[in-house]
Amino acid sequence: MTRRVVVTGLGVVSPIGDGRDEFYEGLRQARSGIGPITSFDANGFAARIAGEVRKTVEMPHWIPTRDRSAIARDPKSRFAVAAARQALEDAFKEREPSAVYDPRRISAFIASGLEIFHLQDLARHFQDGRVGAQSLLTAIRQSPAGAYGQIPSHLAARAIARHAGVKGRLAVNVSACAAGTQAIGEAFGAIRYGMADMAVAGGYDSMVNPLGIGGFCMLGALSCANHLGGAASRPFDVRRDGFVLGEGSAMLVLETLDAARRRGAAEYAEILGYGSSLDAHAVADPAPDGGGAQRAMQAALHQAGLSPDRIGYINAHGTGTRKNDPMETGAIRRLFGAAADKIPVSSLKSQIGHLIGAAGAVEFIAGVFALTQGVLPATINLDRPDPACGLDYVPNRPRPAAIDAFLSNSFGFGGQNAVIVAGSVKPEGRR
């Protein structure tokens, strides 16, 4: 016996807005959140632009004292706790989740990214061509736990779980670009199949730091069109030259439809299906035939019980790399057939960049925007569509449209593919 799962709380911190309303407005205005990097001196790097969260994000009062220093020194962790606070307040107002649910039936599935390494911390102990272990260890011992040198990525997830009253399970997903969508999908599965009654699900990431920018530069994955600023992220455009890194977080609260209805919670969307697959091809490149991506989309649609023509909008992975965009387009064409030309597809990465571990979660909220606001987000900077792509990418301007269901893709490094299908909440169901 499976249960219906709905989204009852939303929180988002992004380069185009802090909070749901600001984020939605950023989508309506098709605003770019990408510009020159300001958080460190990036002038020596090949890529010098990113989608940064420009606003100062406040630390919630419920962060344990012991973790405050570490979280303060890790931008993505700050974004995470802020987004989680928004989502939990949205869903429960002033009540504690544990006052509504048995804590043992509350779980958290949260995606995070690579640990942040403060190179300046390490530099202080650099001598004779290496980092001195004794010196570094002394400095770590004298600092607040987890706040020096290497900051573990799961501290925010743990703090969020504690605040939400989680006593079920805490899963910290680090599947890179697919992680956020996987976290939502796993949370959906846990509630659907009865392992949990309520879950916090989402993701947070920031690789806008010297090692993050530098590492992706070394892979040749980033756009170096620094002179274009906010126009540099160009998914599906023939002149695209790579993705632009972004940062942020999105968190959701998921519950069963029955429980949400009983307590009068908002019902933003119903999660209908989740699909996950592996390319088994290469670490940094997608399988050119898009077979893994297609299987993940197919699995999500199958679980949702929807034929492809019932999808009103696809939120694409759409990174703007030479390889992803045609691969994804081909996979959509093969799966959706004739319907592919009629379904609008857009990439939020054109506006905010690639948020890696947070991407799937933030982009899911863009799908909810489309569902609830009747406006499809645009793919901005699409002035010369690549003939090798050729779908309707909602170029440059958001488009009014009433949709009933959307599909959101996340295809990542390592060949991990994750897809969510969600739709408006219908009391009678969809079958």
Next chain:
Amino acid sequence: MQRVFVTGAGVQGGLGGLTQTWRGLCRGQSAVRACRPDGADYPEILGAPAAAFDLNAYLPDRKMAKYMNPVTALTVAAAGMALKSAGLNEDSCRRDMALFVSTGLIAFDLSRVAAAMAVCISPEKELDLHRMGSEGLALCNPLMPFKMLLNTPLGMVSIIFGIGGENFILYPGADQGGVAVESAVHGIQSGRFQQALVGGGVQGLSLLPLATLDRLGRVARVSAPGRSGWAPCDAGAFVVLESERAVGARGGRPLAEVAGVSMLHGDYQDPDDIEYLLRQIALDRAPDGLLVTGGLGEADHARVREAGGRIWTKIKPVLVDFDRHLGYAAAAAVPYLCALAAAVLNREEIPRWTGLKRPRDLVVCSVAPEESLVAVRLRQPGGHS
């Protein structure tokens, strides 16, 4: 609901692969010793470095090794060993196989950026980021990003062994290995997939992760009384899980049946939470043994005994601490103990020091600080059709 069986197991740790590890344990050997990780100027701790192994034995192309850090190498080796022990050698069997991996705190090899830092650091130890970008990175190994991405271990296992199904990679503690096992078991029980490869790898004896644990006072010192704390290890461990239908269809041989999994994001110091955890998999008889990991010392084991004693009042399971002999494997700990449990249930010879006598039923239990509690019940696969 489908029954779930362990059909393959692989470990690569301080005493070697699974067979060598078992032989060593039966002889009373221990991989835990005094060591100075990452160079001579780190204080001496108790740890279990991985024994040497031939990674190339698992690689279809030796060039793939250059993308791997030690965690990825240990992960690949253990995964390959598990698949081989399950008799799953044909690629066509694996496209729908699920892959759930847990990985530890990243062991960032500082030597990889040493060349870059050398050109960017002033005499006052200030880092010039401009020079880092314009000159320093060019001195780094171009494959450095692959060795840093947290999901590279999963990606490499998928690529090398052709696994294409449902997947995720979690991080960084023992409970994440528990989530991986739980997800695989539920996925098979519900029929979403028929086979899953579950496990992980850690490099506990690297400077930065070790220093992080040290700061929390969780690392065992050679000189400390009672040696409380973890002896971190470098290890990889995997199990293959299959539905009864899949095992029957290919004539596989089950090593153990997974009789239950429970998790609780509770307090490892609260016997009430541990009791709740164990009650979820209590079944109708006491297990023969509790294989416990993650405990910092005897006090943690006493709490597990107390909690178990509340449930199983007539026959008390034996508590076995493999961490003392193999080290604490963090993200890989639960799959590691599941692999050992499968070995215990299938071997004639059992290490005497465990106190186990022909066990038929075991519980793997993780009780690490600030992590979810995990219990996995495994029993001999009697009644498999």
